[in-house]
Amino acid sequence: MRYIITLLATATPALAEVPKVVTDIPPVHALVAQVMGDLGAPELLLGRGADEHDFQLKPSQAGAVADSDLVVWIGPELTPWLDNALDSRPEGAAALALLRAEGTMRLAYGAAKQAEGQKDEHGHADEHGHAEEPSAKEGHDHGHDHGHDHGSEDPHAWLDPDNAQVWLGLIAAELGRLDPGNLATYEANAAAAAERITALDAELQALLAPVKDKPLVTFHDAYGYFVGHYGLTSAGSIALGDASSPGAARLSELRSELEAGGVVCIFPEVQHDPALVEQLTEGTPVKIGGELDPVGSSLEPGPEAYAALLRGLAQTITDCASQ
Structure with missing residues (x-):
């Protein structure tokens, strides 16, 4: 459901110039x-x-x-x-x-x-x-x-x-x-x-509730607030918080974790080549989810972008983890 933004205005406009x-x-x-x-x-x-x-x-x-x-x-x-x-x-x-x-x-x-x-x-x-x-x-x-x-x-x-x-x-x-x-x-x-x-x-709490216990891996360490707020289960990330390229040791460790079968979904991310995700998951039972967009760079800017961003994350995670 899309929320209609209701904008309020005073009956008498202020004389001061609205800030830039x-x-x-x-x-x-x-x-x-x-x-x-x-x-x-x-x-x-x-x-x-x-x-x-x-x-x-x-x-x-x-x-x-x-x-x-x-x-x-x-x-x-x-x-x-x-x-x-x-x-x-x-x-x-x-x-x-x-x-x-x-x-x-x-x-x-x-x-x-x-x-x-x-x-x-x-x-x-x-x-x-x-x-x-x-x-x-x-x-x-x-x-x-x-x-x-x-x-x-x-x-x-x-x-x-x-x-x-x-x-x-x-x-x-x-x-x-x-x-x-x-x-x-x-x-x-x-x-x-x-x-x-x-x-x-409230809408997103209900949407994500059925997948809270499904271990997830994200492309980079950017989702701690979202995971924590909605009680999701994080199994880590490929890259660090600055989205810099992971080293060979990190990739080997993550590959072993994916092969062990504990992770349900791994998510690529907008702005980043999905090839690394595909290589890591090849031959493993891990499902590749849709691209996550933590900053909303793929969205139309405007007052509705915040809700669209959170709803997009929740829906993308649910679509993969609920399968």
Whole structure:
């Protein structure tokens, strides 16, 4: 079922100009678009078909960042290529780094496997896999490690819908701070979007429930939040969190695991050659699922992209694991 986005507007338009907002990746763009509603449209940097791991800003995009009133992004842990562009903005220009924002639940890489057997009654991973919570919302912070390394903090936090709901409120508050006359509209839009995510979450919980105990292997270590939230069973990944090529030792280890027959499905990923997945599974009982798209690079950008992203992951996993 497709959700219709209902956008709220105030009876009297505010006199202040609506902020110019730039976002990094499609799911963040979708959340901001829902909060802004009819008041304005955020700009998306990572368009269709682009890869967040090796993206380079075009001059026009760098100019848009420099001229923006607000940049909403995951943070340098995911997109270090955006960090330098933020330096071109005026002193005090607003930036909201969602991974470091107050209330965000954060995981370390590999937490999906560590959390196996440690799910609470709602299917969420418990505190054992969590990274330390920030004490306050942080914006553009040069102190972060600009790597996207295995063993460090996993930046793919949008794949937990609980985080998305937290972020909607933070986005509304930041937009309202810059544009006080439209604060009520931003807050109402955020509340409506949060209700849609609650309904989406219930839908996906029901869809994934029958396959929770089926061991899965993904192309790279990007799904810990999704696996943990929905109580799925991760048997690991081919590549590390930065999607770099795995070494011979890792491939040999994974091949042995697949031959042992414990894994039900393995999933290739958009932006990556499926040949490696095919080679690894040849002669094994493991089924190859459809391509997963953790950042939504294959989706049409817009306010509905967040729901489409999560629904696509859930349906692709279910289609393979339920066979």
